[in-house]
Amino acid sequence: MGISAHTAEARELHPLPEPIVPGQPWTVLAPMQDVTTLGFMRLLKDYGVPDLFVTEFFRVHETSTPEKHILASIVANDTGRPVFAQLIGEDIPHMVRTVGQLLRHPVAGIDLNLGCPAPKVYRKNVGGGLLRDISHVDALLGALRAATPGILSVKMRIGFEDTASFLDFLSLINKHRVDWLTVHGRTVKGLYRSAVDYDAIALAVRNVTCPVVANGDITSPAKAAWVLQKTGCAGLMIGRNAIRNPWIFRQVREFLGGKAVFQPTLLDVRGYIDSLAEAVCLPDMTPLRKAARLKKFLNFVGMSVDPEGAFLKAMRLAQNLDELLRVSDEFLVNDGQAEKMFSMEPYPGVVARPNCEQGCEL
Numbered sequence: 307m308g309i310s311a312h313t314a315e316a317r318e319l320h321p322l323p324e325p326i327v328p329g330q331p332w333t334v335l336a337p338m339q340d341v342t343t344l345g346f347m348r349l350l351k352d353y354g355v356p357d358l359f360v361t362e363f364f365r366v367h368e369t370s371t372p373e374k375h376i377l378a379s380i381v382a383n384d385t386g387r388p389v390f391a392q393l394i395g396e397d398i399p400h401m402v403r404t405v406g407q408l409l410r411h412p413v414a415g416i417d418l419n420l421g422c423p424a425p426k427v428y429r430k431n432v433g434g435g436l437l438r439d440i441s442h443v444d445a446l447l448g449a450l451r452a453a454t455p456g457i458l459s460v461k462m463r464i465g466f467e468d469t470a471s472f473l474d475f476l477s478l479i480n481k482h483r484v485d486w487l488t489v490h491g492r493t494v495k496g497l498y499r500s501a502v503d504y505d506a507i508a509l510a511v512r513n514v515t516c517p518v519v520a521n522g523d524i525t526s527p528a529k530a531a532w533v534l535q536k537t538g539c540a541g542l543m544i545g546r547n548a549i550r551n552p553w554i555f556r557q558v559r560e561f562l563g564g565k566a567v568f569q570p571t572l573l574d575v576r577g578y579i580d581s582l583a584e585a586v587c588l589p590d591m592t593p594l595r596k597a598a599r600l601k602k603f604l605n606f607v608g609m610s611v612d613p614e615g616a617f618l619k620a621m622r623l624a625q626n627l628d629e630l631l632r633v634s635d636e637f638l639v640n641d642g643q644a645e646k647m648f649s650m651e652p653y654p655g656v657v658a659r660p661n662c663e664q665g666c667e668l
């Protein structure tokens with residue numbers, strides 16, 4: 307496993323937080339803009355908290371200051387689990403300045419985004435765009451390492467257009483003594499839908515000295531076990547499938563621990579929708595805005611409600627929150643639906659709207 311390769315020196319200097327179940331791989335909620343808010347983190351505490359959280363990215367440029375709403379997920383974090391602060395940017399002095407600002411807060415560490423694929427972002431040479439500029443990443447990581455006395459992590463894709471430079475980037479992870487690395491097994495050009503290259507994640511495990519967390523399409527506890535086995539990774543990061551199924555971190559722990567895995571019914575999922583409405587719709591939002599906000603999450607939930615995607619189609623037509631909750635009753639509770647099981651895997655061919663997957667806007 308990647309963890310055993312982590313150098314003794316780094317482990318002593320910057321011990322990573324223990325997972326909830328000692329000896330199990332780390333589970334991490336993927337950073338997701340407008341999703342991994344304090345409200346959603348708190349909600350997960352009731353369903354199955356991950357071992358680690360990572361904030362959505364703080365944007366760093368000449369005039370930036372850490373965004374207050376993202377800081378809230380650090381300062382008011384009462385989930386009992388550590389949160390890492392993620393940065394996106396390329397301006398070295400301002401990245402270093404921001405690290406200093408963030409380290410005044412109770413962060414578990416600093417995470418660098420080397421993956422965001424939104425053209426608006428990568429064209430500014432930040433996020434995934436940096437995977438085209440290895441010498442700049444070398445300098446940036448050197449500066450971040452020097453500025454971060456504690457844990458420094460990186461979340462990267464496996465390349466920009468292709469994987470030709472992947473090994474070179476991995477050597478920078480070792481050179482700058484990064485403490486843990488998340489690999490999202492897609493190129494930047496692969497966006498969110500191309501097949502995840504788990505062999506590339508396994509390559510990272512073999513070539514870096516720190517623990518590697520695998521990311522991309524970990525849909526269920528069974529898939530989590532398969533990814534662990536296939537890649538030898540030390541941890542699992544789950545994003546969209548944690549929106550779809552908030553029990554997933556608990557289920558992964560149960561599955562890997564050889565225990566009975568909790569199987570939610572559609573009634574349980576209807577309860578989750580109420581919790582979501584409370585967690586993500588703010589009181590000052592208009593009914594239309596509340597509906598739009600909740601739909602962003604239901605786009606993923608709907609992938610496991612019915613094999614035809616009928617719930618997804620109906621919920622997209624709802625005009626306000628009350629209507630949305632009525633549609634949820636219709637498909638998840640009424641006429642004997644309540645006792646049906648929520649599918650552990652997304653139904654094949656039922657997809658969230660693409661614009662719900664483009665989290666990175668800059």
Ligand SMILES: Cc1cc2nc3c(=O)[nH]c(=O)nc-3n(C[C@H](O)[C@H](O)[C@H](O)COP(=O)(O)O)c2cc1C
Nearest residue numbers: 336337338339362363490522523544545546663665
């Ligand atoms: C709505 C949304 C917003 C995202 N925002 C971020 C972000 O702020 N930082 C980041 O590193 N990745 C971001 N991502 C990418 C995810 O962290 C993750 O790498 C990707 O969704 C693949 O994992 P999954 O298949 O488990 O969802 C975002 C993804 C989505 C869907």
